[in-house]
Amino acid sequence: MKGCGMEHIIGIRIINLDEVDSTNEYAKRIAPSSPEGTVVVAGKQTLGKGRRGRKWASPEGGLWMSVVLKPEVDAADMPKIVFIGALAVVDTLQEFGIRAGIKWPNDVWVDGRKICGILTEGKLGKFVVLGIGLNVNNEIPEELKEMATSMKLILGREVDLGRVLKILLGNLDRWYRSFLKDGSSVISAVKERCFVLGRRVRVVEDGGELIGQAVDIDESGALILETSKGSVRLFYGDVSLRF
Numbered sequence: 001m002k003g004c005g006m007e008h009i010i011g012i013r014i015i016n017l018d019e020v021d022s023t024n025e026y027a028k029r030i031a032p033s034s035p036e037g038t039v040v041v042a043g044k045q046t047l048g049k050g051r052r053g054r055k056w057a058s059p060e061g062g063l064w065m066s067v068v069l070k071p072e073v074d075a076a077d078m079p080k081i082v083f084i085g086a087l088a089v090v091d092t093l094q095e096f097g098i099r100a101g102i103k104w105p106n107d108v109w110v111d112g113r114k115i116c117g118i119l120t121e122g123k124l125g126k127f128v129v130l131g132i133g134l135n136v137n138n139e140i141p142e143e144l145k146e147m148a149t150s151m152k153l154i155l156g157r158e159v160d161l162g163r164v165l166k167i168l169l170g171n172l173d174r175w176y177r178s179f180l181k182d183g184s185s186v187i188s189a190v191k192e193r194c195f196v197l198g199r200r201v202r203v204v205e206d207g208g209e210l211i212g213q214a215v216d217i218d219e220s221g222a223l224i225l226e227t228s229k230g231s232v233r234l235f236y237g238d239v240s241l242r243f
């Protein structure tokens with residue numbers, strides 16, 4: 001029974017790999033024949049990716065994982081699946097004494113630097129793969145040092161990767177159940193933790209660039225921006241606070 005028993009959904013089966021091209025790609029390959037809640041974890045990714053084919057640096061020491069989900073939802077719910085990942089990561093970092101915030105739509109940041117990226121992909125009506133890349137003990141590549149951080153850098157010590165995974169799976173399970181019960185609970189939780197809200201931001205998206213005040217995240221997960229030309233609803237974009 002989905003979402004109502006006490007049994008965990010997320011982590012029902014865990015596949016541990018030393019190395020993989022991308023945990024999302026692997027999860028997509030096995031998704032059709034895998035139960036919901038199957039988790040793929042890899043020691044490192046050789047072709048880790050972000051949105052739009054951008055590269056995600058994934059050397060050893062980080063937490064690179066993807067979860068196979070099979071919710072009975074439509075495309076409009078995809079942003080909420082991303083938020084489940086972000087909320088679970090924020091709660092996990094909190095358990096290690098790290099205060100993190102959500103940068104709409106798909107990142108988790110600490111002290112002005114990115115610590116985690118989230119990428120969902122899937123086949124409509126069949127499955128969704130929720131990918132999470134969290135910098136734990138891994139080195140941050142030179143070119144990203146200005147804008148990225150890790151748990152190790154923040155805490156000044158290595159962290160038990162297995163413990164991070166265990167706590168994260170528990171938090172993912174809790175937020176996923178919450179989502180299945182009531183999608184709006186996910187949106188209100190994100191609004192509380194999204195540091196973009198109330199700020200003047202620049203958003204770069206397909207059609208160009210927009211500048212305005214980020215005032216709200218609506219029930220569908222869209223960012224509401226008040227611009228000089230009126231209010232705009234954004235479903236996608238790269239937000240910058242410093243511009």
Ligand code: ADP
Pocket residue numbers: 049050051052054055056057058106107114115116117118119133135144147148149238
């Ligand atoms: P964003 O979520 O920031 O909009 P993407 O989802 O496209 O961006 O993620 C890819 C981008 O994240 C890369 O272009 C790079 O700037 C940055 N990046 C890559 N690897 C890491 C990492 N391990 N930690 C933090 N940032 C990274």
